[in-house]
Amino acid sequence: MSTARAERLVNLVLALLSTRQYLSADRIREIVPGYSDAPTDEAFYRTFERDKTELRELGIPLEYGRNFVYEQVEGYRIARRDYELGEIELSPDEATAVGLAVRLWDSPELTGQAQGALVKLRAAGVEIDDQAPTVVEPKVRTESAFGPLLAAVQNGQAVQFEYRRSGSPEWLMRTIEPWGVVSWRSRWYVVGHDRDRDAPRCFRLSRLNGKVKTVGKPGVVRRPADVNLLQFVAGSSGGSDDQSPVATARVWVADGRAANVRRRGRVVGRDTAGGTEGDVIQINLYFPESAADWIAAQGPDALVLEPDVLAKAVRERLEAVVHGGVR
Secondary structure, three states: OOHHHHHHHHHHHHHHHOOOOOEOHHHHHHHOOOOOOOOOHHHHHHHHHHHHHHHHHOOOOOEEEOOOOOOOOOEEEOOHHHHOOOOOOOOHHHHHHHHHHHHHEOOHHHHHHHHHHHHHHHHOOOOOOOOOOOOOOOOEOOOOOHHHHHHHHHHOOEEEEEEOOOOOOOOEEEEEEEEEEEEEOOEEEEEEEEOOOOEEEEEEHHHEEEEEEEEOOOOOOOOOOOOOHHHHHHHOOOOOOOOOOOEEEEEEEEOOOOHHHHOOEEEEEEEEEOOEEEEEEEEEEOOHHHHHHHHHOOHHHEEEEEOHHHHHHHHHHHHHHHOOOOO
16 A cells, blocks of 8 residues: 555544544545545545545444435544444463464455454554464465455355356356355355255355356345354265255264264264264265265264165275275
8 A cells, every 4th residue: 555545544534533523525525635636526536435445444434424414415434432442351372373363364355354453453452473483384275256255245145156066067157145155174165045946055166267246235145044054065075066965874973973974964863872872963965975984984983873775885894994904
């Protein structure tokens, strides 16, 4: 950001904080240094719109309104109650964790937001060491569609994008009402209501082509209260969009164990196996041929109750391990 633009934004914030009345755009042009240099009205309004967008991205809340009912033009101000931070107290460990979180994201959109949050905390008097040495340097990488999809979720707005199913060379246009963006097994997915198929679906972000386009008005998309996004993606066996379950399995899992199995289904009952208490998990299988592998990996903590063909496949894998073989 240029020095002149930064000074203009600071002056704009000071002016809007210093007034109880709403200031019209014309009045702001008169009193805020930096706007009077605009050669035309069009140039001023273009600059003013950019500055308002910049303030919103910085998290500065702008209020719109009129001082009197009969006024025809709306004005702007910043309410101190919404702008000023309350007292923030972080322990040394918490402050270190915040600094580590800032270094976590490896995408331009989220890096900027993280750095903005860091500036606000430091302005509030919180000392954050974002350069503290760590044994592990974590990174969370995102796809290019991550930012637009996350914005659409926050705005409650439908989106359109080109998408290619796994194993298909064809790109198809999809229109969905996004409920959220989640990460599963190092991949990002958007979950929502597919308008074309009139059903909930999840889509892997790495299979999107081109730009994400918003559709319709903001505020019309609402996430159902009973939907667990991560469970939905996990239950799709890694995000199998446009696909119905091939089969259903019931698996007993020991209490507090077999988290990989639990994430893929829902608890439908209780049972005992070998004297050990546990839950019965019902799982929708999209790729039955691979289910035996990840169930067998749980060892004695998971037991297939049905179907018999899956139980037999898991048993064969466990017997192969016992006898020193690898399947």
